[in-house]
Structure formats: structure tokens, C-alpha cells
Amino acid sequence: MLSVIESKISKLQQEFSNNGASDFTFDHSENNSAFSVDWNVNEVVLFAGDNLTSLKKLVMIEPGIVDLCYIDPPYNTGSNFIYSDNRKSPEIGLLGSHQAWIIFMLPRLVLAHELLKETGVLAISIDDYEFPYLKVLLDRIFGEKNFIGNIVVCRSKNGKGSKKNLASSHEYLLVYGKSNKTTLRGESDEDTLYDKEDVYGKYRVDGLFRKKGEGSLKTDRPSMAFPLYANLDTGEVSVDYRDGWAKILPKDSKGVDRRWLWGEATTRERVWQLYSSKNGVIYVKNYAGKEIGQKRRKIRTIWDDPSFYTERATNELTKIFGQKIFDTPKPIEFVKKIVDSMSDDKAVVLDFFAGSATTAHAIYELNKQNGSHRKCILMESLDDISSNHLAYSMGYKQMVDITISRLQYLKNEDRNFNFTVF
Ligand SMILES: C[S@@+](CC[C@H](N)C(=O)[O-])C[C@H]1O[C@@H](n2cnc3c(N)ncnc32)[C@H](O)[C@@H]1O
Known part of the structure; x- marks a missing residue:
């Protein structure tokens, strides 16, 4: 080699x-x-x-x-x-x-x-x-x-x-x-602001619930294009009809019929994770990680x-x-x-x-x-x-003396810190 x-x-x-x-x-x-x-x-x-x-x-x-x-x-x-x-x-x-x-x-x-x-x-x-x-x-x-x-x-x-x-x-x-x-x-990702909070913890809204890109059309998965109902004042979302709540379909900004990310059964189970903007755009809540440093982004x-x-x-x-x-x-x-x-x-x-x-x-x-x-x-x-x-x-006297001196400083601060020099 x-x-x-x-x-x-x-x-x-x-x-x-x-x-x-x-x-x-x-x-x-x-x-x-x-x-x-x-x-x-x-x-x-x-x-x-x-x-x-x-x-x-x-x-x-x-x-x-x-x-x-x-x-x-x-x-x-x-x-x-x-x-x-x-x-x-x-x-x-x-x-x-x-x-x-x-x-x-x-x-x-x-x-x-x-x-x-x-x-x-x-x-x-x-x-x-x-x-x-x-x-x-x-x-x-x-x-x-x-x-x-x-x-x-x-x-x-x-x-x-x-x-x-x-x-x-x-x-x-x-x-x-x-x-x-x-x-x-x-x-x-911990520094990024989690500016909202509910009983499940701090969260932010940064991911659309409407599927984007390949396979996102209603015709691709018709069963995943069901209506949702949103309270535009509180941001709450429901799979079932609610009096006075807005009916929302997964249409994009050009009016094209698309589909949601999850099927109806999953959405019903996890509806607490959805959030509606005042304009009726549905997002998935992104909750802050429990352990520091766990959440990562590119x-x-x-x-x-x-x-x-x-x-x-x-x-x-x-x-x-x-x-x-x-x-x-x-x-x-x-x-x-x-x-x-x-x-x-x-x-x-x-x-x-x-x-x-x-x-x-x-x-x-x-x-x-x-x-x-x-x-x-x-x-x-x-x-x-x-x-x-x-x-x-x-x-x-030599460059390495400076390096060693910093390591010795750390050792003086914390006697559990150990280094060795070859
Ligand atoms: C830009 S400084 C690095 C500074 C360092 N990142 C810091 O935070 O202090 C470059 C270092 O490389 C060392 N160096 C240059 N040529 C070297 C070589 N052939 N072998 C070992 N170290 C060398 C220099 O003595 C200098 O300390």
C-alpha cells in the first residue's frame, strides 16, 4: 500500500x-x-x-x-x-x-x-x-x-x-x-426559532402538508385528496366537517388538484400535528427536539x-x-x-x-x-x-511550545483532560 x-x-x-x-x-x-x-x-x-x-x-x-x-x-x-x-x-x-x-x-x-x-x-x-x-x-x-x-x-x-x-x-x-x-x-437546528407552542411543546410551521413534486397530483393517489376543515382564527384542523370552519382541498397556487402527504386514517390520528394559516394553507408542525443538538439541518x-x-x-x-x-x-x-x-x-x-x-x-x-x-x-x-x-x-522558543501551552492551559482548567506529546 x-x-x-x-x-x-x-x-x-x-x-x-x-x-x-x-x-x-x-x-x-x-x-x-x-x-x-x-x-x-x-x-x-x-x-x-x-x-x-x-x-x-x-x-x-x-x-x-x-x-x-x-x-x-x-x-x-x-x-x-x-x-x-x-x-x-x-x-x-x-x-x-x-x-x-x-x-x-x-x-x-x-x-x-x-x-x-x-x-x-x-x-x-x-x-x-x-x-x-x-x-x-x-x-x-x-x-x-x-x-x-x-x-x-x-x-x-x-x-x-x-x-x-x-x-x-x-x-x-x-x-x-x-x-x-x-x-x-x-x-x-436548535437555534432556529420555534415560535409557536401547544400542549405538545414548542414548534414552528415550515413544511407544507400538500405534497409537492413527483407523484403529487390528485390523479396519482385520489384517496389522499380528501377535504380538511380549518379554523382560520386558531389554526386548528379537522378531518371531519365542523360548523363555521373553512373547507380546504389540496389545490396548489395555480389551481391544480394535488394530494396530501398522508392518507385519511393517518391524518385523523395525527391531526394535532397540522396547522392552518389564516389563508387556509395547511402545514405540518415541526416540534423542537427533546435533546439538545439532536435536530439537524443541511x-x-x-x-x-x-x-x-x-x-x-x-x-x-x-x-x-x-x-x-x-x-x-x-x-x-x-x-x-x-x-x-x-x-x-x-x-x-x-x-x-x-x-x-x-x-x-x-x-x-x-x-x-x-x-x-x-x-x-x-x-x-x-x-x-x-x-x-x-x-x-x-x-x-519553538512553534510547538505554543500548542503545548494551550493544552496545558486546558489541563490546568480541568484535571480530567489529558494529552500526550510525541
Ligand atoms: C494558520 S496557522 C494555524 C492556526 C490555528 N488554526 C489556530 O487556531 O491557532 C498554521 C500553523 O501551521 C504550522 N505549520 C506550518 N508548516 C508546518 C509544517 N510543515 N509542519 C507542522 N506545522 C506547520 C505553523 O507553525 C502554524 O502554527
Whole structure:
């Protein structure tokens, strides 16, 4: 299997590079037994070092263990961040100056693909600069048919001021499935307003009782086109005639005779679930779930929530570390939404550009709040922090020291939280 991965990487490198394939091999002689992880004890496992090496090791020990891989790679902005963010090549060829970044990401993404279960999901934060190049690379690695979608995430209210003509206030979350077996869990529907209440609980009316689409004509199921009677003041509905109530037939807005969703016997039994608008349109009541987080709906593709703004993440870090010691953290609530809506309660989540360990913090909070049992694998580099950076003066000498410090903070908050570092 390892040789298949080696040749896949080499083939893709030839496609994406003017210089052909570079050397990518697994070290078959390496003893990886020291890397076995006791998940019963640890909630988080951190691999310190170049993520290419760590990903290779993980593929050799446990391919196909990851349910969700969320990463927030360096966006290649050229900015002077605490970590290196400048991988540019000469502006030639199809990929222009983006080739170096793509070649850096390529083997890491192939290995991430190998680590995912058949039902696994990959979600990547990225901005406009590398987005189109990354999309093409991911289409080649995951297959175009496994592209699930692209979410626009607002990261500030007023936008960044660094561009001349536009104040960019968004970035993206690109989502792929490992195969057609992947299904996203969906976002929690609890926030959506249940604005009505009856003796059965809180509900909202958002689903028509008249059948739509295929097989919806009266002629398709004549026995399901019976009249209903509605009290237009109270919204009550009856299958039997009631004095003074309006008679309603399943006609659509164009006057076409259609049918109801249920037969007469079921409707009689569940008539308490029906609701009539003042205009005599019949809806099925949608009751709020009993357990928090149980009700789900399809994930929407625009996320504009102030708790996802970058300034929120900066405040969170300042609270934890006392100062802004990391340049580009993600907000906890944002990562919680990704994890909660794209993986189930027992998922193994991988973040191989861990930075300040927001992903671990998000999973810790979700586990606490929802009683879930997710596990988290982090990877972060041993790169030196420049001696003139604030973080260095606060005692952080290598990038991974920041990651460990956040994990230690969680441990100090809660002694039941455990992590291990390789
Ligand atoms: C954009 S930051 C991630 C921020 C993170 N999402 C957070 O909330 O703090 C990218 C991180 O990837 C790390 N990184 C870059 N290249 C790496 C490599 N080859 N191996 C491991 N980590 C790397 C950087 O040190 C940096 O911390």
C-alpha cells in the first residue's frame, strides 16, 4: 500500500511541478511501535515536528482512522507572521508563483486523504489567494465528484484594509468527502426559532402538508385528496366537517388538484400535528427536539456569525496567554461548528497545522457540553520562533511550545483532560 501512495504522490508532483517529481518515500525500516496511543486516557495526541514526517508515520501505523480532518494552513500571504508564510515560486507556468505552495501542500494532502475513513471529511480554511489552486489540487487528490462544497465564512465586519479597492471580509471553508459514502451530520437546528407552542411543546410551521413534486397530483393517489376543515382564527384542523370552519382541498397556487402527504386514517390520528394559516394553507408542525443538538439541518454555505470573527479569536488567545502571542488563530466557536456539523460524537479529528491548538480546545468544549467523546490528533512544527517576537520573550522558543501551552492551559482548567506529546 505504501508504494501505491509513493507513486500517487510522484505522479501528482509531475503534473503540478515544472521540475518533475521530488523524492518522496516512506522509511520502511522505521520502528513505529513507540507511537501507539492509548485513547482511553488521552483526549488529544500532539505530534511535534514537520507534519510531513508525522503524517507519514501515522499512515504507516494507522491508515484510515480519521473521521474529520480540519486544517488551517499558512495562506501564503507573504506576511511576517510568527510562522513562515511565504512560499512563492517564479511567476511562470500554469500555477505561476503559487507552485511552491501547492508542491508543499501536495504530499501532505495525499497523506491526509489516506488517513481518512471511507466516510471521512476534509475541511480546509483558505482565502482568495490560494483558493483556486488548492481547489484544483484537491479535485485531483479526492476526485471531482467528492467535492462537497465551499462555505463562505465572514471573518470581520468591516473587512481587511490591506487591499486597494476591496475590504475583504470573508474567507472560505472547502469541504471534500473521501468517497460517496460521506454524509455530513448537518448543523444544529436548535437555534432556529420555534415560535409557536401547544400542549405538545414548542414548534414552528415550515413544511407544507400538500405534497409537492413527483407523484403529487390528485390523479396519482385520489384517496389522499380528501377535504380538511380549518379554523382560520386558531389554526386548528379537522378531518371531519365542523360548523363555521373553512373547507380546504389540496389545490396548489395555480389551481391544480394535488394530494396530501398522508392518507385519511393517518391524518385523523395525527391531526394535532397540522396547522392552518389564516389563508387556509395547511402545514405540518415541526416540534423542537427533546435533546439538545439532536435536530439537524443541511449546512448553509454562508457563515456570518460575530463569534466566528478573527477579533474574537484574538481575544480568546489574549485571555489564555495574557498577550497576543499568535498571529492567525481561529475562533473556538467557528471550529466547534465545523466539528459538530461534520463529524459524529465519537469522531477522531485531525488538525496537522495546529498552531495555538484551537481545534483541541473546540473539541474539549464540545465533549464537555454535549457529552461527546471525540478524540483529537494535532501536529505542529518545531520551527524556531524569532528572538524578536513577543512570544519568544514570553518563553516560547519553538512553534510547538505554543500548542503545548494551550493544552496545558486546558489541563490546568480541568484535571480530567489529558494529552500526550510525541
Ligand atoms: C494558520 S496557522 C494555524 C492556526 C490555528 N488554526 C489556530 O487556531 O491557532 C498554521 C500553523 O501551521 C504550522 N505549520 C506550518 N508548516 C508546518 C509544517 N510543515 N509542519 C507542522 N506545522 C506547520 C505553523 O507553525 C502554524 O502554527
